[in-house]
Amino acid sequence: MTDNINTENLKAFRKQKNKEAMKRNLISFALMILVTLIAFIVVATGAVESMFAIPIIVFLAIIQVGFQFYYFMHMKDKGHAMPTVLIYGGVWAALLTLAGLVLISWW
C-alpha cells in the first residue's frame, strides 16, 4: 500500500519537474525567435555596415545553437558528458575543416 502512495508521489513530482523543464524550453524558444528576428532585421534594414553585420549575425547564430543544444537537446542535464565530448570534438574538427578550406581559397 505504501508502495502505491510513493509511486503516486513520485509521478506527481516528476510531472512537476517535466513541466518546469518545458517552461524553460518555451522561454528558450521565445529567445531563439527573438535572436532570429534581430539577425534578419540587421540584414534586411542594412542599418549596420557589413564589416560589423557579419560578426553580429554569426554571434547570434552561435547563441541560438547554444539554446538548441543545451535546452532542446538537454545537453545541460545530467548524464550528458559523452554527448558534450562528442559534439565539441565534432565542432573542433569542423573549425579545422573550415579554416583549411577558407585558407586555401583566400590566400
Place this chain on the structure above:
Amino acid sequence: MSYDPSLFPKTMPENPERATLEGKNKFLGLWFFLGGETVLFASLFGTYLALRNSTAGGPTSEELFGLELVFLMTIILLTSSLTSVYAMYHMRNNDFKKTQLWLGITGLFGISFLGLEIYEFTHYITEYGFTFRSSAFGSAFYALVGFHGGHVTFGVVWLITLMIRNAKRGLNLYNAPKFNTFSLYWHYIDVIWVFVFTVVYLIGKVG
C-alpha cells in the same frame, strides 16, 4: 520484438529513453553520428564560403535570395523543433497519444518546410536559370542547401515510419529510445539550418 516484461514497467523510469542498455547505446550512437555530421557539414560550408563569389557571370547571391521566404522557412523549422520538444515532454509523462499528436505536427512542419524549399529551387531554376551547373557558386549552393534538405526529407520519412510502426504498440522502454533518437536528430537539422540561413542567405545578402 520478443516479449520482455522488463520493457513494460508499471511506472516509467525518469528517462525512459535511457533506461535500457539498448537505449543508452542508441543515445550515445546518435550523438557520435551528430559529431560526424558536424564535420561533414563543415566541409560543405567551407566549400560554399570558398566558392560563393565564383558566379561565372551568372546570378549572384544578392540577386537571387529573397529574405521573406527564408524567414518563413526558418520560423517553420524552428517551430517544428519546439513541437518535437513537446512530443518528448509527453513521452516523459507517459502520454502516448499526445506524443504521437505532437510528432505528427512536427512532421507536417517538416513537409511544409520541404515544400517551400522545392518552390525556392524551382524559382531559381525557372526564373534565373540558376542550376547546379551554372557556376561554382551554383554547385556549392545546391550541394550545401540540398544536402540539408535531404536530411529533412530523411527525417520526415524516419518520423512517419516510427509513427506507423509504433502506432499500436503504445509507449514502452523498447520504443522510447527510438522516439528520442529521432527528436535529437530533428533538433540537429535545425542547428544546421541556423548556420545555413546565417552563412548562405544573410551573409549572401550583406555581400
